Amino acid sequence: MFTALSRTGRRTLLAAIAALVALGPALWWLVSTGGEPTPGGRVTLATGVPTGVYARYGELLKQDLAHDMPEVDLRLARSEGSIDNLRQLVAGRAQFTIATADAVATYRGRGEPGADRLRACARLYDDYIQLVVPKKSAVRSTKDLRRLRVGVGADGSGVQLITRRLLTAAGLDFDKDITPVRVGIDRMPKLLEQGRLDAFFWSGGLPTTAVQLLAQRFPVRLVQLGDLAEGLHRQGERTRYYRAAVMPADAYPLVQDGQAVKTIAVANLLVTLDRADAALTQGITRTVIDSRDRIGREVHAAQKVDLRTAVFTDPLRLHEGARRYYVSVKP
Numbered sequence: 001m002f003t004a005l006s007r008t009g010r011r012t013l014l015a016a017i018a019a020l021v022a023l024g025p026a027l028w029w030l031v032s033t034g035g036e037p038t039p040g041g042r043v044t045l046a047t048g049v050p051t052g053v054y055a056r057y058g059e060l061l062k063q064d065l066a067h068d069m070p071e072v073d074l075r076l077a078r079s080e081g082s083i084d085n086l087r088q089l090v091a092g093r094a095q096f097t098i099a100t101a102d103a104v105a106t107y108r109g110r111g112e113p114g115a116d117r118l119r120a121c122a123r124l125y126d127d128y129i130q131l132v133v134p135k136k137s138a139v140r141s142t143k144d145l146r147r148l149r150v151g152v153g154a155d156g157s158g159v160q161l162i163t164r165r166l167l168t169a170a171g172l173d174f175d176k177d178i179t180p181v182r183v184g185i186d187r188m189p190k191l192l193e194q195g196r197l198d199a200f201f202w203s204g205g206l207p208t209t210a211v212q213l214l215a216q217r218f219p220v221r222l223v224q225l226g227d228l229a230e231g232l233h234r235q236g237e238r239t240r241y242y243r244a245a246v247m248p249a250d251a252y253p254l255v256q257d258g259q260a261v262k263t264i265a266v267a268n269l270l271v272t273l274d275r276a277d278a279a280l281t282q283g284i285t286r287t288v289i290d291s292r293d294r295i296g297r298e299v300h301a302a303q304k305v306d307l308r309t310a311v312f313t314d315p316l317r318l319h320e321g322a323r324r325y326y327v328s329v330k331p
Helices: 007-022 024-032 053-068 082-090 101-109 158-169 188-193 209-217 226-233 278-290 292-296 300-304 320-329
Strands: 041-046 072-077 096-100 118-134 149-151 179-181 199-204 220-223 243-247 261-273
Touching: 041 053, 041 082, 053 072, 053 096, 053 278, 053 292, 053 300, 082 096, 082 101, 082 118, 082 158, 082 261, 096 101, 096 118, 096 158, 101 118, 101 158, 101 261, 118 158, 118 188, 118 209, 118 243, 118 278, 118 300, 118 320, 149 188, 158 199, 158 226, 158 261, 188 199, 188 209, 209 220, 220 261, 226 243, 226 261, 261 278, 278 292, 278 320, 292 300
Parallel strands: 041 072, 041 096, 149 179, 149 199
Antiparallel strands: 096 261, 118 199, 118 220, 118 261, 243 261
């Protein structure tokens, strides 16, 4: 072929080949995303309170995304939890967020604004429901919380959503049978330590740093919640996202005295809106899956992120960009 080209033509062809080699990574991105431009610009991820697992997971994901998608400037926004996260997302204050499956189902079931526009990128890890009391407390089950001061999570949190349901399953009225203290994990440990709370509920990945730190300075105990699974499931369709689970004996070595604790678990989802850019969503989904091991070294719950289960995002459909990623890596 070269013999049929002029000297100028050969130089032009060689220059074009060299340019294609230099642009290899960029061309790969264009092909893998269907020819769309490389995503960039500011993107906000709504997480949670500073001492919760959502916030730490977001910080580590931000680091990996800076390497994988350097044109994307990921900003982290704090929140009160899952329901608040979904409201931030729909209001346009965030483009991605994390929320528990039960909170998503409740948001949709209530017909909240933008509920029909919610889409999932991945199933992440499970939250474990934790009922924390002073080690010498007489509380042995949720029923024993009657007339006590109980941290129930902030308004708009997934913690408060499931706390209400757990109390119902235990035969207690949220407003009448306990004194609900509506604060989050950023305040509950200190209040318990100061004697201003008798117990608190928390829903988070294992281990949660705030609970670990509390146990280092104040003796606490975890109360089993396994006896409430049946009562939860009797409350209707939206409670089908809860499953009976066991907190491993080594989740909190200073708390459990080598004993596993029966509890309830619920899945977390990475959520966006149907109008989110497909190339951006595909790239973020890729980073979430690829960063599991690195993030998991610091946030142990993230070790449960798995390509085989990430697509099970009930009650939400996958976003088109996430779907493209899973199709691209399917064996």
